[in-house]
Amino acid sequence: MSSDSSSVLVGLCAVLLSLLYFKTTTAPQTHKVAAHNHNSSRYKALRRKNFPPPFPNGWFHVANLPDVQHGKVKSISALGMDLVCFKGSDSGEISILDAHCPHLGAHLGEGGVVVGDHLKCPFHGWEFDTSGNVKKIPYSSSKTIPSKCKTRTHHTRVILDSIWLWHDAEGRPPLYELKEMNDVIKKGLTLRVVKQNTFDQHIAEMCENSADPYHFQTLHGPLPILGLNKVVGCRHTITQKYPDKENNDDMHTCKFTEQMSDLELLGGVISFRKWVPFAAPILDSIFTSVVFEGPGNISFSIRTPLGEMRMFMTNLPLEPFKQYVENHWFAPWYFPTFLVEIFATLSAHALEQDRQVWENKMYRNKMNLVGGDGPFPAFRRYWASHYSKHSNDLGNDLLEW
Numbered sequence: 519m520s521s522d523s524s525s526v527l528v529g530l531c532a533v534l535l536s537l538l539y540f541k542t543t544t545a546p547q548t549h550k551v552a553a554h555n556h557n558s559s560r561y562k563a564l565r566r567k568n569f570p571p572p573f574p575n576g577w578f579h580v581a582n583l584p585d586v587q588h589g590k591v592k593s594i595s596a597l598g599m600d601l602v603c604f605k606g607s608d609s610g611e612i613s614i615l616d617a618h619c620p621h622l623g624a625h626l627g628e629g630g631v632v633v634g635d636h637l638k639c640p641f642h643g644w645e646f647d648t649s650g651n652v653k654k655i656p657y658s659s660s661k662t663i664p665s666k667c668k669t670r671t672h673h674t675r676v677i678l679d680s681i682w683l684w685h686d687a688e689g690r691p692p693l694y695e696l697k698e699m700n701d702v703i704k705k706g707l708t709l710r711v712v713k714q715n716t717f718d719q720h721i722a723e724m725c726e727n728s729a730d731p732y733h734f735q736t737l738h739g740p741l742p743i744l745g746l747n748k749v750v751g752c753r754h755t756i757t758q759k760y761p762d763k764e765n766n767d768d769m770h771t772c773k774f775t776e777q778m779s780d781l782e783l784l785g786g787v788i789s790f791r792k793w794v795p796f797a798a799p800i801l802d803s804i805f806t807s808v809v810f811e812g813p814g815n816i817s818f819s820i821r822t823p824l825g826e827m828r829m830f831m832t833n834l835p836l837e838p839f840k841q842y843v844e845n846h847w848f849a850p851w852y853f854p855t856f857l858v859e860i861f862a863t864l865s866a867h868a869l870e871q872d873r874q875v876w877e878n879k880m881y882r883n884k885m886n887l888v889g890g891d892g893p894f895p896a897f898r899r900y901w902a903s904h905y906s907k908h909s910n911d912l913g914n915d916l917l918e919w
Contacts, residue, residue, distance in 0.1 A: 554878070556718055556839075556877050556878045557718060557839075562838070562839055564880070565720070565839065565880060565881070566838065568880055568881040568882075568883065569720045569722070569838075569881040570720070570722060570881070570901065570902070570905065571905055571909040571910045571912060571913065572598075572720065572721065572835055572837075572838035572839070572912070572913045573597045573598055573685065573687070573721075573835055573838075573909070573912045573913055574721065574812075574813040574814075574901075574904035574905055574909065575685060575686045575687060575688075575693070575812075575813075575904050575905065575906060575909065576684075576685060576770070576812030576813045576814055576815075576904055577675070577682045577683070577684055577685075577692070577696055577811070577812055577814060577815060578596070578597065578682065578683050578685055578814045578832070578834050578835075579680050579681070579682055579814065579815070579832035579834060579844060580594050580596060580601070580603065580614070580681060580682070580683045580834060581594065581603050581680075581681040582679060582680055582681060583605075583676065583679040583680075583681065584679075585603065585681070586603055586604055586605040586612065586681070587605065589607060589631065589632040590604075590632075591603070591604045591626070591627045591630050591631070591632065591637065592604070592627065593617065593625070593627030593628065594614070594617075594627075595836065596834050596835060596836050596842070597683075597685050597834075597835055597912075598912050598913045599616070599617075600616070600617035600618065600625070601614050601615065601616060601617050601672070601683075602614070602615050602616075602617045602625075602626045602627035602630065602637065603674075603681060604630075604632050604637050605632070606632070606634065606635035606636075606648055607632055607634055607635065608634045608635045609635050609648070611635065611648045612648075612674050612676055612681055613637075613648035613649075613650075613671060613674065614671065614672040614674050614681075614683055615637065615646065615650050615669045615670065615671050615672070616650070616669045616670040616671075618669070619639045619641060619642075619644060619669065620652075620666070620667055620668060620669055621639065621641070621642060621644055621667070622641060622642070624639055624640060624641035624642075626639055626640075626646070626669075628640065633645060635647060635648060636653055636654070642655075642656075642657070643655075643656045643657075644656075644667075646668070646669060648671070649671050650668045650669040650670055650671040651668050652667045652668055672684065672685075673691060673692055675695075675696065677696060677699045678699050678702060678703070678709070678830075678846070678848075679709075680832075680846070682696065686906070687905070687906050687907070687908040687909040687911070687912055688906050688907060688908060693770070694768065694770045694811075694812070696811050696812075696815060697811070698809050698811055698815075698817035698830070699817070699830065701819075701828070702828050702848050705826075705850070706850075706851070707826075707827075707828055707848035707849055707850060708848060708849065708850075708851060709846060709847070709848055710847050710848065710849050710853075710855050710858040710859075711845075711846075711847040711855070711858050711859050711862040712844065712845065712846055712847070713844070713845040713847075713862055713865075713866050714842070714843065714844050714845075715842075715843050715866065715869070716836070716840060716841065716842050716843065717840075717841045717843060717869075717873060717876060717877060718839055718840060718841075718877045719839060719841055719876040719877050720838070720839060720841075720881070721813055721814070721833055721835050721841055722813075722881075722901055723872075723876045723879075724816070724831075724833060724841075724843075724872075724876075725772075725810055725813065725816070725897070725901065726894075726897055726901070727872070728758055728772065728774040728808065728810070728897065729758060729892040729893050729894045729896070729897035730891075730892045730894070731754075731756035731758075731892045732890060732891070732892070734752075734754035734756060734776070735753065735754065737871045737872055737875065738752065738754065738868060738871055739751045739752055739753075740752070740871070742864050742867035742868045742870075742871060743864070743867070744867075749783060750781055750782070750783055751781070751782045751783075752778050752780070752781060752782075753778070753779045753780040753781075753782065754776055754777065754778060754779060755775075755776070755777045755779045756774060756775065756776055756892075757774060757775045758772070758773070758774040758892065758893055758896075758897075759772065759773045759774065760772045760893065760896040760897060760899070760900045761900060761903075769900075769903050770811060770812045770903070770904070771809060771810060771811055771812075772809075772810045772897070772900050773807070773808065773809050773810070774808050775805070775806065775807050775808065776806045776808065777801075777802075777804070777805050777806065778801055778804060779791075779801065780801065781797070781801070800823065803821065803822065803823045804820070804821065804822055804823075805820075805821045806818055806819065806820050806821070807819045807821075812904065813833070813901070813904045814832055814833045814834060814835075815830065815831075815832055815833075816830070816831040816832075816833070817829075817830055817831075818830070818831065820861065824852075824853055824854075824857070825849070825850050825852070825853055826849075826850070827847060827848065827849045827853065827858060827861060828847075828848040828849075829845055829846065829847045829848070829861075829862070829865065830845070830846045830848075831843060831844075831845050832844050832845075832846075838913050843869070845862065845865065845866070847861070847862050
């Protein structure tokens with residue numbers, strides 16, 4: 519055997535011995551216990567027993583005008599319903615109907631087309647008007663159309679190019695109107711930035727944050743900027759006001775304010791307000807007023823040294839524990855769009871600070887509150903006002919509850 523062959527053999531033996539050594543000296547792999555999964559059927563069912571009903575009564579943002587322009591039909595699956603939204607090409611009227619044709623059940627949004635002010639079914643050509651009535655059956659020899667041949671229509675509003683649907687477990691007409699967006703129209707603010715996201719949580723969670731001032735010092739204590747969040751912290755000042763029947767308050771609204779009272783470096787060792795020139799007036803000039811109009815609409819008025827921005831956060835329950843969130847940011851014509859984008863990005867990052875808690879927490883009907891906790895009982899009374907007799911019946915037929 520040549521010396522080269524001997525060297526190769528010795529090398530192979532060394533490699534095999536090394537592999538054998540590491541195999542016999544490293545710890546064996548243990549069986550991995552199934553990890554927590556907030557989307558599991560078991561966990562969803564457990565949460566359903568504790569949380570309030572998934573679909574409260576109120577106005578919900580379900581589409582935008584571009585979704586139905588030029589004869590397009592928007593299919594919507596939300597609030598435990600399958601719906602279609604379309605715009606009459608003659609009248610310009612926006613309509614939202616139940617999605618399935620009363621004839622043989624075809625989905626009106628999947629292949630359906632707008633003909634004048636009618637929505638034409640893709641299966642047999644039945645045509646529905648904006649009130650859900652059948653106006654034409656192309657092959658029928660009957661002189662009259664049975665009254666039961668109609669699909670349900672829903673109350674809608676169009677505000678700031680957004681389409682809103684009224685949802686009520688009792689089938690009642692709207693109990694209130696949305697007013698906060700009128701201020702944007704009056705002031706001539708323009709839409710600058712739109713952000714979207716989804717959260718695996720109950721719809722109550724975002725609103726309940728208003729009653730929880732201390733979590734602003736913990737979850738929202740770090741500045742929501744990657745890199746700085748490890749060294750720069752925030753201190754917040756929060757106030758709340760919930761509706762009171764005795765004072766004739768609008769029972770569908772509640773309000774709170776938030777102000778970043780200070781920025782702190784190195785765990786509070788250095789206060790920006792005390793040590794950084796001009797920090798105090800700048801911090802004092804940034805102030806946020808928040809108004810909840812029902813369960814799905816949150817209006818933010820952000821006062822800055824350059825003027826006021828308005829942000830409308832809409833929360834649409836796609837499923838009992840799946841929320842679609844859309845944020846529309848408005849500003850005066852002179853306000854730099856890149857600054858609006860910065861505020862919108864910081865706001866989105868602040869929501870992400872809550873995500874892990876929201877998506878995994880359990881609802882406590884009987885809270886163990888201590889001194890220093892916020893006005894949770896007042897908030898819970900406000901939230902309960904958005905449910906009615908049959909609210910708990912909605913969503914029970916959905917799978918994986």
